[in-house]
Amino acid sequence: xxxxxxxxxxxxxxxxxxxxxxxxxxxxxxxxxxxxxxxxxxxxxxxxxxxxxxxxxxxxxxxxxxxxxxxxxxxxxxxxxxxxxxxxxxxxxxxxx
Amino acid sequence: xxxxxxxxxxxxxxxxxxxxxxxxxxxxxxxxxxxxxxxxxxxxxxxxxxxxxxxxxxxxxxxxxxxxxxxxxxxxxxxxxxxxxxxxxxxxxxxxxxxxxxxxxxxxxxxxxxxxxxxxxxxxxxxxxxxxxxxxxxxxxxxxxxxxxxxxxxxxxxxxxxxxxxxxxxxxxxxxxxxxxxxxxxxxxxxxxxxxx
Numbered sequence: 334x335x336x337x338x339x340x341x342x343x344x345x346x347x348x349x350x351x352x353x354x355x356x357x358x359x360x361x362x363x364x365x366x367x368x369x370x371x372x373x374x375x376x377x378x379x380x381x382x383x384x385x386x387x388x389x390x391x392x393x394x395x396x397x398x399x400x401x402x403x404x405x406x407x408x409x410x411x412x413x414x415x416x417x418x419x420x421x422x423x424x425x426x427x428x429x430x
Numbered sequence: 431x432x433x434x435x436x437x438x439x440x441x442x443x444x445x446x447x448x449x450x451x452x453x454x455x456x457x458x459x460x461x462x463x464x465x466x467x468x469x470x471x472x473x474x475x476x477x478x479x480x481x482x483x484x485x486x487x488x489x490x491x492x493x494x495x496x497x498x499x500x501x502x503x504x505x506x507x508x509x510x511x512x513x514x515x516x517x518x519x520x521x522x523x524x525x526x527x528x529x530x531x532x533x534x535x536x537x538x539x540x541x542x543x544x545x546x547x548x549x550x551x552x553x554x555x556x557x558x559x560x561x562x563x564x565x566x567x568x569x570x571x572x573x574x575x576x577x578x579x580x581x582x583x584x585x586x587x588x589x590x591x592x593x594x595x596x597x598x599x600x601x602x603x604x605x606x607x608x609x610x611x612x613x614x615x616x617x618x619x620x621x622x623x624x625x626x627x
Contacts, residue, residue, distance in 0.1 A: 378482035382475030389471050393464050404451055
């Protein structure tokens with residue numbers, strides 16, 4: 334009896350793998366792109382939607398990285414000498430020329 | 431070791447006065463805009479799926495969306511974005527010179543919101559409501575959410591304008607307002623293309 338139980342427990346992982354493989358197609362069918370769309374247009378709409386939603390975060394991260402790099406370069410660059418700005422002097426303090 | 435302490439203090443003071451890579455106001459607005467972008471992406475995606483699954487689109491008995499008039503309104507909003515860009519360019523050189531383009535951006539933005547409101551009233555009168563069809567539900571949800579953003583962004587522009595008038599406007603405040611307004615301007619052509627066309 335014990336020997337039978339031990340043998341069964343050894344076969345358990347293999348049985349689980351088989352069960353998972355058996356259930357996998359059902360899981361795939363639950364995906365709206367594969368099996369949910371009644372019309373091909375709906376499947377395409379789901380697909381484009383998924384692509385768009387997946388693409389935005391990495392694109393945003395890349396855009397942010399590009400912006401930060403550009404900003405860091407601007408800050409690291411030596412400041413250009415600026416022309417002297419005219420200083421406002423009140424009329425009362427101006428010296429007659 | 432008094433000299434070391436003062437040197438350390440000096441270094442700390444110098445570090446605290448370093449220019450930040452991105453001002454907190456701009457970074458915060460950027461992160462907020464990214465989350466809003468995902469919200470709009472989700473809504474647009476849902477709209478595209480519902481439209482693809484419909485037998486007839488637009489649903490029968492529903493009024494046509496004003497394509498030509500909204501195209502003009504889109505141009506108005508884009509022009510307001512350009513005006514804000516010009517305001518920022520001028521702000522660097524002369525703060526006073528930024529007043530006119532900022533005012534123009536504000537007025538054009540207000541025109542957009544006003545015109546959208548007028549179109550909504552007309553569409554509601556013609557029978558397009560939140561519950562009349564899937565088109566109505568999505569139209570008021572997506573376009574309404576954008577209008578809400580436009581109103582809030584317009585409020586921020588008015589606040590920016592008032593600070594500029596009083597001479598209190600800092601560069602990072604203008605930049606943060608710009609990021610939000612550019613988002614409102616940039617997302618609208620996408621909404622127009624998907625919902626109206």
